[in-house]
Amino acid sequence: MVNVIISGCSGKMGHVVAQEIAARNDAKTAAGIDLRPCACDFPVFSSPSEVTVPANVVIDFSNPSVLQPLLSFVKQKKLPIVLCTTGYDDKQIAALKEASREIPVFYSRNMSLGINLLIELCKKASQVLGSAFDVEVIEQHHNQKIDAPSGTALMIADAISETRSSETHYVYDRHSQRKKRESSEIGIHSIRGGTIVGEHEVLFAGHHETITISHSAQSKEVFAAGAVNAAVFLAGEPAGLYDMSDLLK
Structure with missing residues (x-):
């Protein structure tokens, strides 16, 4: 049994993660961390430093500002951590890698x-099609999402960029420039509205043909399930940096 601490337990994703854990027999919520009150059946602490409950792993769906105290806590306790929060800056990414x-x-x-x-x-499409095809990434999310473009859109663009033999650059908005599209561009476009959970579409536009690869998330449960799967996996692993590719192996 993997005992989990949920950071951001009072948020929308925190509640879904708790529900996902409750439905499983290989994990249990040991505690939560959140400044906001939470009607939970587990103890909730207002900061990582106040946590007194033993656990095997931490799942974080909170805010980038919480990263540093979280990292200090898990390093002190020698706990694995699953970081699902988006919007980290370069300094924070360097800190989690450290x-x-x-x-x-x-x-x-x-x-x-x-x-x-x-x-x-x-990545496979980019390797096969090469620079002869222009790449555009379109992401759609609900009107409460703060960061744009989404972290996922950047993940997609980064993965495609890594397959290109020539240098690429991202273009987020074209209304302010009047010029033809460059072949080195990867366009990234953000749409915010309603209650859209998450839509990502990648266009490979070539000469007289277009290839579209898309994904639609219809519930936040898919992200919660992935996070809990990662937590169960990570609980038995040595120190290191892991991502979803490790679960796909």
Whole structure:
């Protein structure tokens, strides 16, 4: 049995993660961390430093500002951590990579198995099609999402960029420039509205033909299930940096 601490337990994703854990027989929620009150059947602490309950792993669906105290806590307790929060800056990403030298760190900007399969398909498509095809990434999310573009859109673009033999650059908005599209561009477009859980579409546009690879998340449960799967997996692993590709092996 893997005992889990949920960071951000009072948030929407925190509640879904708790429900996912409750439905399983290989994991249990030991505690939560959140500044906001939570009507939970497990103890909730307002900061990582206040946690007194023993556990095997931490799942974080909170806010980038929580990363540093979380990393200090898990390094002190020698706990694995699954980081599902998006919006980290370069300094924070460097900090989590540094922490992975001491503890197991699972970091993915999207915990959906389907999205990570889409990324592998896009990498294959990019290798086959090459620079003769223009690439555009379109992502859609609900109107409460703060960061844009989504971390997943950047994951997709990064994966495609890594397959290209020539240098690429990202273009997020074209309304301010009047020029033809360059072959080195990867366009990234964000749509925010309603209650869209998550839609990602990748266009490979060539001469007289277009290939589309897309993924639609219809419930937040897909991300919660991925996070819990990662936590169960990570609980028995040595120090290092892990991502969804490790679960796809």
